[in-house]
Amino acid sequence: MLSKYPLSDVEKAFLAESGVDKISTLIPYLTVDNFPKLGLMTACRFLEWAAANPEGVISLPTGKTPEFFIKWTQYLLENWDAKKGKEIREKYGLGSTKKPVLKDLTFVQIDEFYPISSKQHNSFYDYVNKFYLQGFGLSKEKAILINSDEIPLSGGKHFSEVFPDLKVDLSLRFRDPANELEKIQQESIYMIDQWCGDYEQRIRDLGGIGFFLGGIGPDGHIAFNTRGSHLYSVTRLTETNFETQAVAAGDLGGIEVSANRLVITIGLDTIVYNKDAVGIIIAAGEAKAGIVKDSLETKMNNVYPATVLQKLKNGRFYLTKGAAVKLTDSLDAYYEKGEWTFEKTERSVIELCKKLNKYGHRLKLSDLKADKYTRLIPGLSEDTVNQVMKSIETKLSKGLEKETDQVLLHTGPHHDDISLGILPHITNQLSEPTNEAHFSVLTSGFTAVTNTFVIDTLIYTRKLLDEGKIQMVNYEDFFQIGYSLKTDKDVYHYLTNVASENADARRRGLSHRVVRALVIIWSIKNKAQLRETINDVISILRNSYDGEKNPSKIQTLKGMIREFEEELVWGYFGVQVKNVHHLRLGFYTGDIFTEQPDKNRDVEPIVEMFRKVKPTKISLTLDPEGSGPDTHYKVLQATAAAVKKWGEEHDTSKLRIIGYRNVWFKFEPHEANVIVPVSLGDMSVMEDSFTNCYLSQVNASFPSYSHNGKFSTVAQRTWVGQLNDIQLLLGKNYFYLHERAKVRASHGLIFFRDMSVDEFLATARELEKSIEGML
Structure with missing residues (x-):
């Protein structure tokens, strides 16, 4: 050509x-x-x-x-x-x-x-x-x-x-x-x-x-x-x-x-x-x-x-x-060059089901021989499709296994990434009392909070202050130490008002947390100074143009709003605030060209968290470079470096790494080795928690280009689409006649990759090559 x-x-x-x-x-x-x-x-x-x-x-x-x-x-x-x-x-x-x-x-x-x-x-x-x-x-x-x-x-x-x-x-x-x-x-x-x-x-x-x-x-x-x-x-x-x-x-x-x-x-x-x-x-x-x-x-x-x-x-x-x-x-080269792996067999058979719109059990040997890719399968036979079906069934079986005695550390680049990626899998883990769960968001996520949201929240907070409805500011020691106490109570009271459908009380709960954040960030010493600071922030934001980089303190305030939202989501399942870790890695600045992660500034905090939590399983986003926000990829680099460093001082031979994806990119069936069924109940929990807790995101100010609305809807559509792909291979009756109720109830599927540390570092190493030879 x-x-x-x-x-x-x-x-x-x-x-x-x-x-x-x-x-x-x-x-x-x-x-x-x-x-x-x-x-x-x-x-x-x-x-x-x-x-x-x-x-x-x-x-x-x-x-x-x-x-x-x-x-x-x-x-x-x-x-x-x-x-x-x-x-x-x-x-x-x-x-x-x-x-x-x-x-x-x-x-x-x-x-x-x-x-x-x-x-x-x-x-x-x-x-x-x-x-x-x-x-x-x-x-x-x-x-x-x-x-x-x-x-x-x-x-x-x-x-x-x-x-x-x-x-x-x-x-x-x-x-x-x-x-x-x-x-x-x-x-x-x-x-x-x-x-x-x-x-x-x-x-x-x-x-x-x-x-x-x-x-x-x-x-x-x-x-x-x-x-x-x-x-x-x-x-x-x-x-x-x-x-x-x-x-x-x-x-x-x-x-x-x-x-x-x-x-x-x-x-x-x-x-x-x-x-x-x-x-x-x-x-x-x-x-x-x-x-x-x-x-x-x-x-x-x-x-x-x-x-x-x-x-x-x-x-x-x-x-x-x-x-x-x-x-x-590229597809021709993938199938025609190099060693033939079972991954190629799996991929080509599932793709053939989609091309012909045929269920797996209806594929004939003649169909396989007629396709330009499946005909290349070594030892092609009547049993080839069955082998692929058994492989997928094994992945589903792994997704149904009960996990016990695990210390789970779920990480995400931004707030809501973990929930949108694998929430139904996490709810299975949290139902087991011998598991200990921790959650960590590695950046402050401030760019996802609009000026308008902060202005509206502060105006409402000021109104409550004027009406005497934020009573904690009247406590004698509030501005000395009280502001830092009872954060779990904030979460519990907020979620109580989710249950009672009291929207005003929920807004008041957010205002309480915003007051705590203001006191921390601006070192506020009394009510007068608190009100003055609220007015100053409102004024700064009103005089900013849309998309303007905020002053660092307002960035921190926006980030702390997102952090409260993350605590609320996991509070749904009884997770305490102390088990939700906010790392705020320094490379995340809001500039058009963000820095690469730094070993001391960005990697060491993750290692320190590993030392504190001592996880047996770590989840993380495994998005390819250039797919979705670059924050995902940079967090992956920092996490891989942290896992490697922690391995130098701690036995990680039994540590498992869970690589997941969410609304920005998804695994194909051949790329994942665990498949988790998702019920309508699971979808309802995700939708309900997203809507009630991620307040700054409900209006979808920064949506996916694939959907004009909430990310929770995008995630649900991804899960449903993944089920459709697998149903085409296994047949619908595999699901609604299955011996396990969890499978019979599935109306979506989650794909992820369960890896050893060596497997993860090898994968991360392939991705890391993209930053070698940089200036």
């Missing part, structure tokens, strides 16, 4: 290293092992192009995806003639390339939210100025940028006057205005449309974009060209879809904001206007594998916007192996 396309020296070097020998997609792609390496490949290709096109036109992405592209570009420029720089250049096709000078390149901003102040740190305008114009030394004078503050509007007004609620009603393009403000808004929309047309023309007058680099959204969008965008679309003011709004919610401070914010984006035709352009889409992690497959294996189609790159001879996808895992080429 690639022989039909002009390959650069850099691309030849990375293709040779990848070992890929067959590419059959409609757009060529290159793969690397991990996320940082993806940044290296992209940086090398960019610098190769820039050296050959010193006055070219470039358009580069914003967000978290280009983190390592930015870092490697800067590193190579700074170390071009240093020993390591030379080694990298020689290895990856830049050996004879003269060091590029970037100052004469013309930068084109890809997109921007509208309206948004260019002064906000979560605007793409600010990002471009910080990381590209300043970071790469590009010319600001030559740059073509989207500055909302400077786009002309009716009467020379600012967008804050024309759109006072920051909402732009595009129906005014086609209908009569209802009042004077709408008339001004309509005139302004037409002026924005004219500005967008001029923006497009400025790009075309330069011959179009010469080097385009972009990420790809969950719906397949490139720039803000969402699913359904016209293949000949140009720069425009437009709405987005839910998937895009969900992804943008983190930048803008919640879906409530991103759902109402429009965008200005270059179009699909803008990207491919220059037929000689290098157009690259980068994607990392298995979470992107489905949309990557659809974008690369589908003929040009507006349902998959990235297919427009088929128009460019230099159109490419640069992928991590995880992002490429669902490509037909």
Whole structure:
């Protein structure tokens, strides 16, 4: 496939290293092992192009995806003639390339939210100025940028006057205005449309974009060209879809904001206007594998916007192996190369059931022989499907085993991760009195709490204080020591009011805990100072823009709200506050590019917790890199390092590690070795505890792009989907006629992986390779 396309020296070097020998997609792609390496490949290709096109036109992405592209570009420029720089250049096709000078390149901003102040740190305008114009030394004078503050509007007004609620009603393009403000808004929309047309023309007058680099959204969008965008679309003011709004919610401070914010984006035709352009889409992690497959294996189609790159001879996808895992080429290589394992047998048979929509017991040998993958099974016979069915039954049997005399330490990167991942499994463990359970959330999770939630909570708390309804502040020793006592009572009283359906009393319970948090964080000494602090925090938050990084004390307050929520969930099952551990690892800062975990700051607290708890089983999220929040992966790195260190001072030969997944990613049946039945009662408990305890999350301000609502619904759908897959193999009657009531009651399934320490560290080691060779 690639022989039909002009390959650069850099691309030849990375293709040779990848070992890929067959590419059959409609757009060529290159793969690397991990996320940082993806940044290296992209940086090398960019610098190769820039050296050959010193006055070219470039358009580069914003967000978290280009983190390592930015870092490697800067590193190579700074170390071009240093020993390591030379080694990298020689290895990856830049050996004879003269060091590029970037100052004469013309930068084109890809997109921007509208309206948004260019002064906000979560605007793409600010990002471009910080990381590209300043970071790469590009010319600001030559740059073509989207500055909302400077786009002309009716009467020379600012967008804050024309759109006072920051909402732009595009129906005014086609209908009569209802009042004077709408008339001004309509005139302004037409002026924005004219500005967008001029923006497009400025790009075309330069011959179009010469080097385009972009990420790809969950719906397949490139720039803000969402699913359904016209293949000949140009720069425009437009709405987005839910998937895009969900992804943008983190930048803008919640879906409530991103759902109402429009965008200005270059179009699909803008990207491919220059037929000689290098157009690259980068994607990392298995979470992107489905949309990557659809974008690369589908003929040009507006349902998959990235297919427009088929128009460019230099159109490419640069992928991590995880992002490429669902490509037909990758599946062929998985089954056709290397040793055949039973995992391959299991995977191919279950997939065949889905392809043919046939129950396992109805699969015939002829079906297996006709399939391109199952026909490769060694010793293929009438018994092959039975072997797979028995394997799955064994996994179900493990999920039914009663655990006794265990010290269980369940960990999660964020609050609610444990519950959403394996709550029904945990309830089985907690029903056994010989087990001791501990729960630990490793980050403070403050980014998941909106300013609005905190403001509303503090206003209500202030009201209760004024009415004398938070009586504990009147105790003589409250501000000396009383604030730190009776935290279990807080939890018990709150849950009592869940039982009695007293919503006001529950809010009061939250206010009690917030008062304790305020006293701790601000070292408050009396009621007057408490009220003053509440007013100060409300004022700071009201004067913050949505998505703005909060001061550290307010971050801590938000984190402590989440910590209370976690205590409430486990209080449902009688777990005491002392058994819920809050680690608040330091790498979690709320910055766009968070740090890698540090051995002393982030690993040692986990080791200390192991020393204190002495667990016999540890659960943790085992998400692949690039799938869901990067916090999951960084917590996994820190936990693996902690397990290894603890093993140096403690016998861990009998320690078991439980790897689970939740709403961001899921195991396939062949990847898991334990399957736990989930009843409707289990689902009700999870839904009830989530709704009543995770108060800051019920409105789903930062939802999954797969569902506009609570994460508990996403988890339930995952469990039901997993049951459907297994029912297709084993048959429905296996479940409703089973001898065990737990299986007969199952309407969902949880998959997880039970590992020894060595197995876990080997798995973590594979994932850890992605941070090797970093700058």
